[in-house]
Amino acid sequence: MNSCTSRVTGSLLGGAIGDALGYPVKFTSLDDIERKYGTAGLPACLVPNPHTGFACFSDATQLTLFTAEGLIHAAKTGADPVKSVYRSYLRWLYTQDGGLAQSASTGLLAHAEMYVTRAPAATTLAALHSGAMGSVEMRINTSRAADAMMRTAPAGYVAGPREAQILGERIAALTHGHPDGYRAAGAFSALISLLVDGTALPDAAAVVLEETGGLAWGTETATKLSDAIVLAEGDVPDTEAVAQLGTGKTAERALAIGVFCALRHEGSFPDTVRAAANHGGDSSVTASVAGQIAGASLGRAAVPEEWMRLLELSEMIDAYGMRIGSLRGML
Numbered sequence: 001m002n003s004c005t006s007r008v009t010g011s012l013l014g015g016a017i018g019d020a021l022g023y024p025v026k027f028t029s030l031d032d033i034e035r036k037y038g039t040a041g042l043p044a045c046l047v048p049n050p051h052t053g054f055a056c057f058s059d060a061t062q063l064t065l066f067t068a069e070g071l072i073h074a075a076k077t078g079a080d081p082v083k084s085v086y087r088s089y090l091r092w093l094y095t096q097d098g099g100l101a102q103s104a105s106t107g108l109l110a111h112a113e114m115y116v117t118r119a120p121a122a123t124t125l126a127a128l129h130s131g132a133m134g135s136v137e138m139r140i141n142t143s144r145a146a147d148a149m150m151r152t153a154p155a156g157y158v159a160g161p162r163e164a165q166i167l168g169e170r171i172a173a174l175t176h177g178h179p180d181g182y183r184a185a186g187a188f189s190a191l192i193s194l195l196v197d198g199t200a201l202p203d204a205a206a207v208v209l210e211e212t213g214g215l216a217w218g219t220e221t222a223t224k225l226s227d228a229i230v231l232a233e234g235d236v237p238d239t240e241a242v243a244q245l246g247t248g249k250t251a252e253r254a255l256a257i258g259v260f261c262a263l264r265h266e267g268s269f270p271d272t273v274r275a276a277a278n279h280g281g282d283s284s285v286t287a288s289v290a291g292q293i294a295g296a297s298l299g300r301a302a303v304p305e306e307w308m309r310l311l312e313l314s315e316m317i318d319a320y321g322m323r324i325g326s327l328r329g330m331l
Contacts (some may be wrong), residue, residue, distance in 0.1 A: 004328055006299040007196045008157045014295025015153060016317050017063055018273040019308050020046055022056040022283030024292040026119070027247075031140035037056045041278035044270055046310040054312035058118040058284045059134050062153040063116075064292075066319065067171060068324045069107050071154050075330040078256040081158075086133050089174065093128045108198060113313055121147040127175035136169060139177030146177030146254035146285045148214045149185040153292045156192025157266030157324050158331045163194035165211070167331070176251070185222045187212045188289070191259070195296035196328070201266055204297075205229055205259055224256035232263035238275045247281025253284065258289030262297065269294045269302045 001009070027035050033041050035042025046055035070088030074081040097113040108114050123143045126132060153170040159167055168189025172182040182313070185317040187208050194204035209229060224245065231241040235250035241260060246253035249285060257276055263273035269291070277283040285314045296305060300321075 001300070002194055003198065003299065004326035005322060006178065006301065007198075007296045008325030008328075009318055010295035010298060010300035010303055011153055011157070011196070011292045011323075012295070012321040013300065013303050013308060013311070013314065013317055014269060014273070014291035015059045015150075016314075017046065017290070017311055018276060018287035018289070019057040019275075019284045020293025021291075021313055022277035022285075023056065023058045023118070023275055025277065026058070026282060026284045027280065028283070030278065032062065033151055033278060034183075036168060040045060044272055044274065045304075048308050048310055049229070052312065055310050056113075056116075056118070056129040056312055058288075059124075060147065060150050060285050060288045061117060061317075062092060062095075062114060063089070063124070063147065063151060065108055065290075065320060067151050068157070068320050071158050072320075072324055072327065073330065075158065075327040081167060081331050082174070083133070085171050086174050087156075089124075089128055089226075094126070095180035098126065105143040111313060111316060114199045120209055121145060122163045123147070124175045134174050134177055136173045136182060139173065141177045143176045144178035144181035144184075144250045144252070145176060146251050148172040148178075148181035149188050149255055150253035150289050150292075152185040152283045153188045153192045154324060155189035156194075156296070158327050158329070159189075159193060159330070161190045161193040161197075161207070163331070165190040168234060172251070180220045181251045183212065183215060187221055188227065188255050188258075192292065192296050195293065201262060201293070201297045205263060215274065216286050220292075221252040221255070224252045225259060229263065230258040232260050238264065239279060241280075242275070242279045242286075247279070248286040249282050254289055255265040255287050257281075257286040258293050261286075261290040262293040265294075267298070267300055270307075
C-alpha cells in the first residue's frame with residue numbers, strides 16, 4: 001500500500017471509528033459522560049453494541065461512504081461527479097425510507113447494516129425528498145448544519161486541494177444552502193487533500209485558513225478555523241477549548257473542533273478522537289471529522305487494529321478506502 005492510499009484508508013476508517021466512538025454519547029452532557037465513564041471521559045477503545053457485538057456508526061459515516069461510492073462511479077464512467085454523488089445520496093435515501101436489501105443489490109446497498117436508521121439529519125432528508133438538486137448558485141435552503149461538511153472528505157481523496165475545495169462545496173450545497181455550510185465543506189475537503197498529498201497537518205491547516213480567509217462570504221468558517229489553531233497552540237484544557245468552539249451542530253464549528261483536536265493531539269489518533277467526542281455536543285460528527293483528519297495525516301497504521309476489529313463493516317470500509325485511494329487525480 002503506497003502512502004497516499006494509506007492516508008485515504010486511514011481517513012475513511014478513522015472517520016468511521018470516531019463516529020462510532022461519539023455516537024453513543026451524541027448530545028450527552030459532559031457531566032453525564034464523566035459520571036458513566038469516569039473523569040477521563042470515554043474509554044481508550046470502542047464500546048461494542050451489546051446486540052451486535054460491534055461498535056455502530058451513525059448517518060455521518062453512511063453518507064461519507066455514499067459520497068465515496070458516487071465519486072468512484074464518476075471516475076469509472078466519466079459522469080459528472082456532483083450529479084453522481086447526488087444519485088448516490090438518493091440510494092442512501094432509499095435505505096432510510098424503508099427500502100430492503102435485495103439479492104441483486106450492489107455496492108453499499110448489498111450491506112444490511114446500511115439500511116439501519118442512525119438518526120439521519122432532518123435537513124438532509126428534506127432536501128433529498130424535495131426532488132431538487134441544490135447548488136451554490138441555486139441554494140436549496142439556508143441550513144449550515146454540520147452534516148453538510150462531515151461527509152465531503154472523499155472529495156479530498158480523489159482531487160488536488162483546489163479542485164477538492166470546489167467539489168466539496170458543490171457536494172455540500174446539494175442539501176445545505178448556507179455559505180458557511182458549503183464553505184466549511186470546501187475547506188475540509190481541501191484540508192484532507194493536502195494531508196493525503198503528505199503535507200504536515202499544521203502547514204495544511206495554515207494553507208486552508210489563508211484560502212478561506214480570502215472569501216467574500218462564508219466568513220465564519222475562517223473565524224472558527226483561526227480560533228481552533230490558536231487554541232491548539234495554547235494551554236487551555238481540551239474540554240474548555242472545545243466548549244469555546246461550540247457544540248459542533250454547525251459545519252464551521254464542527255470543522256473547528258476537528259481541527260483543534262487533531263492539532264492538539266497531533267501524532268495520536270486515539271487521543272484525537274477521544275478529545276473530539278468528550279463533550280456535550282454533536283460528538284459523532286465532531287469525532288468523525290477529527291478521525292478523518294487524523295487518519296489522513298497519520299495513515300492507516302496509526303489507527304489501532306483493536307478498534308478496527310470492533311467497528312462494524314470495517315473490512316468493507318477498508319476496501320472502499322483502497323478503491324477510492326487508487327483514483328486520486330482521475331476527477
